[in-house]
Amino acid sequence: MDHALVAEDLSRSYGDTTALDGVSLAVERGEVFALIGPNGAGKTTLVRALTGTTTPDSGAVSVFGSPPDAVDENRIALLPQAFSPPERLTGRELLAYYAGLYDESRPVEAVLAEVGMAADADAWYETLSGGQRRRICVGTALVNDPDLLFLDEPTTGIDPAGRRDLRSLIADLAAGGTTVFLTTHDMAEAEELADRVGLLADGRLVEVGSPEALVAAHGGESRLVVETAAGTDALAGTDYRVSATRDELTIHGIGPEGIGEAVTALERAGIEYESLAWTQPSLENVYLELADERVAEEPATAGGAR
Known part of the structure; x- marks a missing residue:
């Protein structure tokens, strides 16, 4: 590679x-x-x-x-x-300064346009919002291509x-x-x-x-969350894997193609519900799963990594 x-x-x-x-x-x-x-x-x-x-x-x-x-x-x-670059310079001046540190650099105006700061390029850095400052900072990392x-x-x-x-x-x-x-x-x-x-x-x-x-x-299963007071017994006798809280019934392992069939099963069971929400696992689920596992595996220590 x-x-x-x-x-x-x-x-x-x-x-x-x-x-x-x-x-x-x-x-x-x-x-x-x-x-x-x-x-x-x-x-x-x-x-x-x-x-x-x-x-x-x-x-x-x-x-x-x-x-x-x-x-x-x-x-x-x-x-x-x-x-934290010098605050009494404009965005344009800051990018020009950092561009001047290299033997070859990209046109400052092109970089300002790429980071969405062309219209505010002549405002002092200290007067910019936090988001605008970060855009200028990203621009300083792009001037040397x-x-x-x-x-x-x-x-x-x-x-x-x-x-x-x-x-x-x-x-x-x-x-x-x-x-x-x-x-x-x-x-x-x-x-x-x-x-x-x-x-x-x-x-x-x-x-x-x-x-x-x-x-x-590591993300787990997709699921259909039903806003209802019905408990897990409501779908007894079906093949669905369910869990319940006081106001939600969750059907686990439901892909998008199975939503219609699950809704039919709810209606056949006479379950009244306020809303349905289908969710699929994401990287956030992976993060929470793996980070939590790591915390559980490691004993508590003083201090932390920097």
Whole structure:
């Protein structure tokens, strides 16, 4: 495979706290890889190790076949979660400043348009909203037209329309051959954008796979939730697997093609209901399942991974 990024058995500790515990992964060129995990799982430490801004205690990182600090700076870009550029510059001035740090850079106006800031490019950074600031910050990571782009929580603080636009931009970058390593707490974002997803918990990479594969393996079943006071006995004698609360009856394992038959069974049983809602498992279900399992397996410790 043609890998843009390879990490082998990375470990990093801060005093008595283990931030990374033997993490290995490989990201192909042109792939969008999303890293998810609880706060304190070690995501930021892993990004720092992969970009060469933190030296692991053990293990090795290869970026385009070389150590991170030996890679041409034009080929790699990082947008950290915490980024505070000079506030008394306009968005246009900020992008021009960062573009000037590279031997070759993209046109500032084109980048402003891509991140949706062309109309507000002459406003001082300090006067921009949180979402507008984040758009400008994303722009600073794009001015060198990187081959490998690290985005640490890129859509934090951005309104829904802005998130949609940035997701579209990330998808376009990947379609054009840019490798994107993304950390996010937004499971819908990871599910929409990522070719593969890795779950990091307690410094260990618990699971890696495509969103579809992870949902199939760990997401649980689709289900039909019926708003009714009827209990599980209401469908006794049928093949349905059901559970109930005081005001809901859940029929488990129902695919979209089986909804009509299930409704017929409810009517035959004389069950009165207010509403029906069919839900299917998502990456959020995977996250909750695997993260909860990890917490249950690990004994409580003082402190946490950074």
